[in-house]
Amino acid sequence: MASFRFFPFSFSQPSVPKPPRSTSSSRLSVSAVAVTVTVGGAAIVASRNPSVFSSHRSSPLTWGSIALADPSSGSTVVEPKTGFSFPATIGDSMRLLGVGLRRKSVLGLKNIDVYAFGMYADCDDVKKLVGEKYGNLPASELRGNKAFIDDLMEADIKMTIRLQIVYGKLNIRSVRSAFRDSVGNRLKKFGGLDNDELLQSFTSLFKDEYKIPRSSTIDMTQEPGHVLNVAIEGNQVGSVKSKLLCRSILDLYIGEEPFDKNAREDFLNNVASIAVDDKAAHEIQK
Numbered sequence: 001m002a003s004f005r006f007f008p009f010s011f012s013q014p015s016v017p018k019p020p021r022s023t024s025s026s027r028l029s030v031s032a033v034a035v036t037v038t039v040g041g042a043a044i045v046a047s048r049n050p051s052v053f054s055s056h057r058s059s060p061l062t063w064g065s066i067a068l069a070d071p072s073s074g075s076t077v078v079e080p081k082t083g084f085s086f087p088a089t090i091g092d093s094m095r096l097l098g099v100g101l102r103r104k105s106v107l108g109l110k111n112i113d114v115y116a117f118g119m120y121a122d123c124d125d126v127k128k129l130v131g132e133k134y135g136n137l138p139a140s141e142l143r144g145n146k147a148f149i150d151d152l153m154e155a156d157i158k159m160t161i162r163l164q165i166v167y168g169k170l171n172i173r174s175v176r177s178a179f180r181d182s183v184g185n186r187l188k189k190f191g192g193l194d195n196d197e198l199l200q201s202f203t204s205l206f207k208d209e210y211k212i213p214r215s216s217t218i219d220m221t222q223e224p225g226h227v228l229n230v231a232i233e234g235n236q237v238g239s240v241k242s243k244l245l246c247r248s249i250l251d252l253y254i255g256e257e258p259f260d261k262n263a264r265e266d267f268l269n270n271v272a273s274i275a276v277d278d279k280a281a282h283e284i285q286k
């Protein structure tokens, strides 16, 4: 049964400013990266090479970005290292702005591919934030602007991080424990030491009875009002209302020490490109 917890937001001063080390090693060279986009059943290969997508976009910022393929066509984007695909849109408004891979070292010996992930955001919410606070900033400065990136993770923007399990031997206890480490660390970073109850409210959503075989999905969606909604295989398993928790989870993927640096870069490029396209549209209308 789905559960709902409410945690009022309060950020205290970061007392443990050291984030976990990124374990991602999915650094991909310009020539090596390939992302397949399928449109109407046909596969299109995208890469970080700027030329691939430049034909259908006006912005020079969108090199290597993958999500701005036609969202109305039911297209999907493939994470290149795992071959796992992600829909270009979820629902009416959420668009895929980056895909990546979470790798994790086991007993300090070898890295395993744990899950592929897709990062989605509501474009209208993103445009609203840019319009309200960053309208005067040139797009080239937007994607690297720390205040903007912090705002992206703190504003009331609808976003989903979809995990797709790659490692077939994963059980839900390992998921709980991995979240306890990674999210727990971020909660300390942004909220101080006293957040055990909040962390417990989140990890307890992952109940023993849930099975997560290879290719199953876990969606973590920030809904309006900073409600974190978790769904496993499309079934809602619970929600926690906490701005701190939402911020901490987004930081794992979009923050300064992300699990996959290239995925973050693509995400920020695509966010900037949405904003640029919106500004350009307004200029034309004037």
Ligand SMILES: CCCCCCCCCCCC(=O)O
Binding pocket: 102, 104, 106, 114, 170, 174, 175, 178, 179, 182, 183
């Ligand atoms: C054997 C490795 C087990 C790792 C399980 C990770 C499962 C999901 C955790 C999500 C948060 C994170 O990536 O840290």
